[in-house]
Amino acid sequence: MEDYKVVKYSSSNYKEWNDFLDTSRNATFLFHRDFMEYHSDRFRDFSLLVYRKNKLITILPANLDGELLYSHQGLSYGGFLLPNKVAFKTVFEALKCVLVFLERNDIKKIILKQIPKIYCNKPSDDLDYLMFILKAKLFRRDLSMTIKLDKKNQYSTLRKRKIKKAQNLKFVDDTDLPSFWNLILIPNLKKKFNVKPVHSLEEITRLKQTFPYNIKQFNVFDDDGLLAGCTVFETEKVAHLQYVSTKKNIKDGALDFLIHQLLTTVYKNKTYFDFGISNENQGKNINLGLLNWKQSFGASPIVHDFYEIKVNSHPLLNNVML
Structure with missing residues (x-):
């Protein structure tokens, strides 16, 4: 793990951050710093960059609220952004380094708002699997209505x-x-x-x-x-x-x-036309009239998942690789 380094974002990382988005397999323009910072007065930014041998391998748009780190509350979705080409083992080790870094900074939990799969340019379920290993709590699941346009x-x-x-x-x-x-x-x-x-x-x-x-x-x-x-x-x-x-x-x-x-x-x-969610009450209720209107155009459901990760759960990653 000595090859890895976690750095908190600062304005000096502006170009490096935005350039990374251009080669990411699951990033969109919402993660550009010019978009994220339009509401910088409302959130305490605590975005992270992870390096392996001085090469940037993942970024996490995030803000801090007390002892909780949120994958940014000012964005519709978030999570760890990955390069177009990255080994699963590298993602695995990068996540562990982030958890250790946060633990050392007295942060207790990550509230992770995953990126819906339709926004990814290629399969990017690395974190979905690692949520299972970390016994992360799936505490919210929104229902979004989407049309596949082909x-x-x-x-x-x-x-x-x-x-x-x-x-x-x-x-x-x-x-x-x-x-x-x-x-x-x-x-x-x-x-x-x-x-x-x-x-x-x-x-x-x-x-x-x-x-x-x-x-x-x-x-x-x-x-x-x-x-x-x-x-x-x-x-x-x-x-x-x-x-x-x-x-x-x-x-x-x-x-x-x-x-x-x-x-x-x-x-x-x-590829897709996304009507967005029809949920209320933190995903626990559905506005049926709104959902039926979207469905009447031929839309069908996809889910948008929210996880709670205990930072001190990182030892669960120790014996995964055989």
Whole structure:
């Protein structure tokens, strides 16, 4: 283990960190430091870099809260990011070094929010196996609805009927975030759930300017103005529906038409279209109406796992390799 070194991220690692993402098999633009640090005032960053013989072999986007290390709470998913080519034994030893490092820093647990498998560019289940060895606690499992886009659309009869009724609407690849945010998204979230979007308008505008090829806005109009919109986070394989909303009782089918255009035109060459989760109460309940709406476009479930790892469990790794 003397070949390994764990380093806490600092601004001096900025370029090295971001360059690593370009050659990672399970990284997306969410892990770029310019994305992670838009909310740096809310989280105490404790991201880690692991080296083997001075070569960077894994990074962990993370923040610290008391004695708990979270795979970053400001991100939709996280975990250990791995190079495109890395031996399982190296991942195994890197994880053990991280646990020992955290134990020496009086950190008790890691709360690990795994990356859904559809976002990985190649199989990356190293950590899934090691969670089993460490007797990590699977304490939460979210259900996300996803469409594999190489399959023929399997819309429900109701979706087909609503899309047909909305053919006269105008679909626009738009830069107009404020109209969607202020006229539709914020009022709807306030009225229905009494919450605000995770990102403020100022934050999402700044992020879209920084990542113009990854963050897209699409809106639907009729002659009287804006009817519906969505903000999409786009990665190499996946188009993720980050925000979506419509004016109520204005034009039947506007939202269905919007999704149809995304699936059949904009993202027809992506591998997956991810509607996101339909869970509430830390994964323990499902918003059935929301799930059924996603399913009516032909989406099917994938899971998003959350683990709790006791840092002092690292001795369980001692006798794994024969």
